[in-house]
Amino acid sequence: MKHTLLTFAVVGVLATGASVFTSSASEPQGAGQAAVAGAAQTPAAPDPIRELVGHLELERYKTTLKGLAQFGDRQQGTRRNRDAIDWIEAQLKSYGCLNTERITYTYAPAPARGGGGGQAGRGRGAAATPPVPGSAEWVRRGREGGSTQYGFRGRTGVNSNLESQPNEALRALNAEPSVPGERQEVFCTKIGSTRPQEMYIIGAHMDGLGKGEAVNDDGSGTALVMELARILHMPGVTTDVSIRFALWNNEESGLNGARAYVEQREKLQGLESPAGSGKYPEPTWLGMIQHDMMMWDHGMPRADGTLSPEQRPEADVNIEFQSNSRMADQSMKLAFALKAAADAYTTHYPATVGPHMTNTDSGPFMDLVAAISLRENERGMQTGAGWNPHWHQPTDLFSTFSDKDFLLGLNAAQVTLSGVARLAGAKIIK
Numbered sequence: 001m002k003h004t005l006l007t008f009a010v011v012g013v014l015a016t017g018a019s020v021f022t023s024s025a026s027e028p029q030g031a032g033q034a035a036v037a038g039a040a041q042t043p044a045a046p047d048p049i050r051e052l053v054g055h056l057e058l059e060r061y062k063t064t065l066k067g068l069a070q071f072g073d074r075q076q077g078t079r080r081n082r083d084a085i086d087w088i089e090a091q092l093k094s095y096g097c098l099n100t101e102r103i104t105y106t107y108a109p110a111p112a113r114g115g116g117g118g119q120a121g122r123g124r125g126a127a128a129t130p131p132v133p134g135s136a137e138w139v140r141r142g143r144e145g146g147s148t149q150y151g152f153r154g155r156t157g158v159n160s161n162l163e164s165q166p167n168e169a170l171r172a173l174n175a176e177p178s179v180p181g182e183r184q185e186v187f188c189t190k191i192g193s194t195r196p197q198e199m200y201i202i203g204a205h206m207d208g209l210g211k212g213e214a215v216n217d218d219g220s221g222t223a224l225v226m227e228l229a230r231i232l233h234m235p236g237v238t239t240d241v242s243i244r245f246a247l248w249n250n251e252e253s254g255l256n257g258a259r260a261y262v263e264q265r266e267k268l269q270g271l272e273s274p275a276g277s278g279k280y281p282e283p284t285w286l287g288m289i290q291h292d293m294m295m296w297d298h299g300m301p302r303a304d305g306t307l308s309p310e311q312r313p314e315a316d317v318n319i320e321f322q323s324n325s326r327m328a329d330q331s332m333k334l335a336f337a338l339k340a341a342a343d344a345y346t347t348h349y350p351a352t353v354g355p356h357m358t359n360t361d362s363g364p365f366m367d368l369v370a371a372i373s374l375r376e377n378e379r380g381m382q383t384g385a386g387w388n389p390h391w392h393q394p395t396d397l398f399s400t401f402s403d404k405d406f407l408l409g410l411n412a413a414q415v416t417l418s419g420v421a422r423l424a425g426a427k428i429i430k
Contacts, residue, residue, distance in 0.1 A: 205251030240425030
C-alpha cells in the first residue's frame, strides 16, 4: 500500500517591532540596553481572540446541556423533538441572535428492514476480539470498507427498547415513537460587517436516540454551537464575514436535515435579495464545521469489555476531514487552521487532525466546500469500535459524565471559537 505524506504549514505574520541598537561615542553607555528594556516592558496589544475564548465557562456549558436534557433523547418525529427546537430558538434569540430561521422539509423513510426503529446505518455489533492481522477475516473486513481496530472492541448499536431506561419519568418522556412527516430545524446568523456575502457555517445535530437524554450525542455539540452563538453576539463583537449557527435535525436517520439544507440553499449562495439591499439570505459558503459527540475519550475497551471510568490523560479533540472528497485540500487547510488556533488557545486538551471524516452532517457539504467535523474520538476507528459505551444508549445522561468529560467538550468549543474568530476577523469594539 502506498502512503502519501500530506504536509501543511500554517504561516503567521507577526509584527514584532524589534529594533537593532548600536553603540557610539556620543551615546551613553548602556543606553541601547535601556531602550531594549523599556521596549520589553511595553504592554502587549489586547488579543480579542483570547478575550472571546475567555468567555467560555464550564458551568454555562453544563447549564445549556441540562436545558437540552429536559427533552429526553429528542428523537426526530416526536413532540419532544419539536419542543427542543422551540427551546433552542428561544435561547438563540435571548443571546441577541434575533434573525432565526427554519428549514422545513418532509421526512418519508423507506420501511425499516430488520428492526432498528427506522434509523439507517447507526451502529453494529462487534466481536469481543479483533481478527488476526493478515488473516482472511481481517482482509475481508478491510475489503468491505470496515475498520479493523488493533486491540479489543466493544459492542455498538442503537437501543430502541423503552424498558431499558430505569428512570420512570424519562421512560414516559421518551415513549412517543417517531412518525414520518414534516420536519424543521433552526439556525441564526451573525452578519459580517465588511463581507456579509460570505460565511462560515458552525453546526451540530440536536436530535438523538437511545431512550436517554442524548447528552453526548449530540447535546454536547448542540450546546457548543449555542455557546458560540452567545459569545459572538455579545455587545461590541464584530466579524468581517458572516457566521451561521445551525442545529440540524434528522442526523440519526441519515443526515436528512443537513441534506435538506444543502438541497434548498446551495444555489442561493451569494445572491443579494432584494437587489441593492446589501442583504444576502445565503452568503457564499467559506467552510462548514460540524460538532458531533464531544465529551467521552476514556480509551479503548479492556479485554473484559469494560472501559476506564476516567477521561484518559491523552484525551484530545479530533478534527477530521475526508481525504477522498472533492474539497479535500481545502478541508485539510481548514482543519489545520483550527489546529493552529487550538495550539494557541485551548486550556486542557490538545487537538489532532485526521483524514477520515464520516457519518455526520458535514458529509452533505464535503464535495461543495471545505468541511470538517470535531469529535471526541476518531469516528471510524474508535467510536465505531465501541470506545463510548453510552453511544445511542439509555445511559447517555447528564449524570453519566464528569467535569473532566464536560471540560473536553468545552475545549472543543475553544478550538472552534478561536479558529473561526481568526478566520472571520473577529474584533471587540469597546
